[in-house]
Amino acid sequence: MxxxxxxxxxxxxxxxxxxxxxxxxxxxxxxxxxxxxxxxxxxxxxxxxxxxxxxxxxxxxxxxxxxxxxxxxxxxxxxxPTPAMVMADGAGSHLASFDGFAELPATLxxxxxxxxxxxxxxxxxxxxxxxxxxxxxxxxxxxxxxxxxxxxxxxxxxxxxxxxxxxxxxxxxxxxxxxxxxEYGGVLSFGGYAAPDCGVDAAPGTMYFAFGRAFIGYWQDRDRGLIWFAGLPTDTPQTPAEVAQTPAADWLARLRDLYADHFPGKQLLHHTGPEHLMAVGPMERMxxxxxxxxxxxxxxxxxxxxxxxxxxxxxxxxxxxxxxxxxxxxxxxxxxxxxxxxxxxxxxxxxxxxxxxxxxxxxxxxxxxxxxxxxxxxxxxxxxxxxxxxxxxxxxxxx
Missing domain, CATH: 3.50.50.60 (FAD/NAD(P)-binding domain)
Known part of the structure; x- marks a missing residue:
């Protein structure tokens, strides 16, 4: 052609x-x-x-x-539309916040x-x-x-x-x-949907980032409740296909252990079932x-x-x-x-x-x-x- x-x-x-x-x-x-x-x-x-x-x-x-x-x-x-963000540490202490630029549309x-x-x-x-x-x-x-x-x-x-x-x-x-x-970033990425009664507050239109021994981000979705994304540090990279070979319940157990002392990671992961876990794969960049x-x-x-x-x-x-x-x-x-x-x-x-x-x-x-x-x-x-x-x-x- x-x-x-x-x-x-x-x-x-x-x-x-x-x-x-x-x-x-x-x-x-x-x-x-x-x-x-x-x-x-x-x-x-x-x-x-x-x-x-x-x-x-x-x-x-x-x-x-x-x-x-x-x-x-x-x-x-x-x-x-998610114009605002809030950043905190793994103990729940506020670090910074931002309401978006009034002159610009919100991040989608x-x-x-x-x-x-x-x-x-x-x-x-x-x-x-x-x-x-x-x-x-x-x-x-x-x-x-x-x-x-x-x-x-x-x-x-x-x-x-x-x-x-x-x-x-x-x-x-x-x-x-x-x-x-x-280039592998040293983290396997995961996401999931937490039950609405997980005990974590999130204002609509706001993205939350919680740092600490581990990192987790989350926001309130109008249809699915709280959605979170998190990383599992590991020196051994795995392809998405290799990640998929491990049962979701096993990944969730490892994540719960990592975030056991993390707020609000502990609550979000405790109220996420294996059927609602998304194994994304390795975090990479060029x-x-x-x-x-x-x-x-x-x-x-x-x-x-x-x-x-x-x-x-x-x-x-x-x-x-x-x-x-x-x-x-x-x-x-x-x-x-x-x-x-x-x-x-x-x-x-x-x-x-x-x-x-x-x-x-x-x-x-x-x-x-x-x-x-x-x-x-x-x-x-x-x-x-x-x-x-x-x-x-x-x-x-x-x-």
Missing amino acids: TIDNSRGAASGVRTALVIGGGVAGPVTALALRRAGIEATVFEAYPAAADGVGAWLGLAPNGQEALRTIGADAALHAMGE VLTRAQLFRALTDHAASEGIPFAYGKRLVTAEETPDGVTAHFADGTSATADILIGADGIRSTVRSVIDPGAPAP PSVPHWHRGRMVLVGDAVHAPSSSSGQGASLAIESAVELARCLRDLPTPTEAFAAYEALRRPRVEMIGLHAAAANKVKAGKAQAGPTFPDPEEMLRPLHFHRIDWAEPVTAPA
Whole structure:
């Protein structure tokens, strides 16, 4: 299959192969469409990944990036607006609180599956084509573009190829066989639903974070009661499949032992049954990736800058990067220049956020102590949440 279209961008790019149909893939295709580039999304799995993944927060900056490409309407009917946060220690002592920025929309708390479905449905309604059962094996540049070869024996050719295929990206290894692998954060992640009578108070619209010998976060969901997420420190990483081999009751027993002296972890876990435990898997992040692009191939989202869930920014950063990549391809004369400008615009921000998340991971894993004073949430969140991409502003080549 060869994608062709009479429109194009300043870079001369008219068509794109987007590898990966998660969150970053549909947004990248939508942003490229607005930049005058037609894209097809290729997903390895035979069907859309409904029901896969845990909860996440879509921060105001991520929502604004979606608004830039007209995709924010897809989120209006879902997600729990959660503007406020409260931070405490494991004994219940208050450390800090934050009521949100009055000028910004509230962070939306929703499942990854909800976000994925909303974005995929919106992209499909806009005419973005999706091809399922297309697991990338390799890709090669041709005189006229780049050709992707899939495990089912088919191939596709377009002007550029974009790797939106997640933290275990195949495209990343095609661009650079020596690229780093995901970095384990020393924690296995779990979540669950606690019974409403668990004795833990939580105001609607507020996210709570309780630190101590172990960390637990929780909030009040309008439909499911109290939802919590927590970590089990361990030096031995396990894949999600390996985690799933251990019975939920065994994991819950280990978590209850870890949080036996923790408030409110003890109460939340005591009132959670094995049937309501979600074993997410290892907490991971991408270390600095030396090569974001090569020739006509480039990376976006978790494939190049997964910051780990400690950042609260994974989905939002992926959406921002998709929009910036489309702007660069729209305005600069060649894919090489566009990719270089995109990396220059994005690398400092995503690596700063990733390093802060890595430090938080060490605290959660018991490998470092929290600082003597807790950071001011408003000061910490302002550079994250107020970040804006001006779609109308022309992109210039980096010095």
